Amino acid sequence: MGLTMLARLRIAVFLGIVTPFTLLLIPIQWLAIKTGSPIARHLPVFYHRIVCVLLRLKVTVIGNRTNDRPLLLLSNHSSWLDIIALSSIMPVSFIAKSEVATWPIFGLFARLQRSVFIDRSRRMATRDAHQAVSERLKSGDAMVLFAEGTTSDGHRVLSFRSSLVGAAGELIDGEQSRIQPIAITYTRRMGLPIPRAERPCIAWYGDMDLVPHFKGILLGGPIEIIISFCDPLTGEVAQNRKLAANAAEQAIRMRASEIMRGRIAA
DSSP states (O other): OOOOHHHHHHHHHHHHHHHHHHHHHHHHHHHHHHHTOTHHHHHHHHHHHHHHHHHTEEEEEEEOOOOOSSEEEEEOOOOTHHHHHHHTTSOOEEEEEGGGGGSTTHHHHHHHTTOEEEOTTOHHHHHHHHHHHHHHHHTTOEEEEETTSSOOOSSSOOOOOGGGGGGGGSEETTEEOEEEEEEEEEEEETTEEOOGGGHHHHOOOTTOOHHHHHHHHHHSOOEEEEEEEOOOBOHHHHHSHHHHHHHHHHHHHHHHHHHHTTSSOO
């Protein structure tokens, strides 16, 4: 079925605004990264807030966001929208699998957001990536790790992979990195609760094609997203990667469930 005139117009307006806007900011961000300017941390926040407006994403933050540094944020992951939503609320960089660096468009955006790429198939490369993460944490950057290692179908939180949390257990100048779990939940669309059957329309997982999924997001109506900051992990739990991964997984799963059942209001 072909697109309606209104749908074509909406796509044209989106591309007509976001394309020149993106092309304008790319060299500014690249230069900021090369010169070590603090703009490199904050420009992505401004950019993604504009994208949220254009995609009609309403992002609500609940919970207490820690100001402590070093800080590693452990999050669930179901869609490429997670990155846009998270990047719109605070300066963050991501810990991503090495394949992301080779993806068209997404790879460029990930590099411009100063992501750290981990090659899980090579032990030495993983060790080097952990060192890179530690250096970034030490410099005061908040790093985000999608600890499931992949995207879910939006119905549930997958098991966290403790091997991916290893960098958080390293000591930085004698100070333990702060670890804070965050739950990303898609709650409403066009003002109505999102039923279970429609969650895969927002989630992007498996072998789903990006272009049709993007069209569905752009044309399907406004989406409300809640980003919930859980209590930071402390003590022995934060210092042990297996305990940290399990504690974060349970906290996020419980928080997401409470939000979806309406027990926690935005």
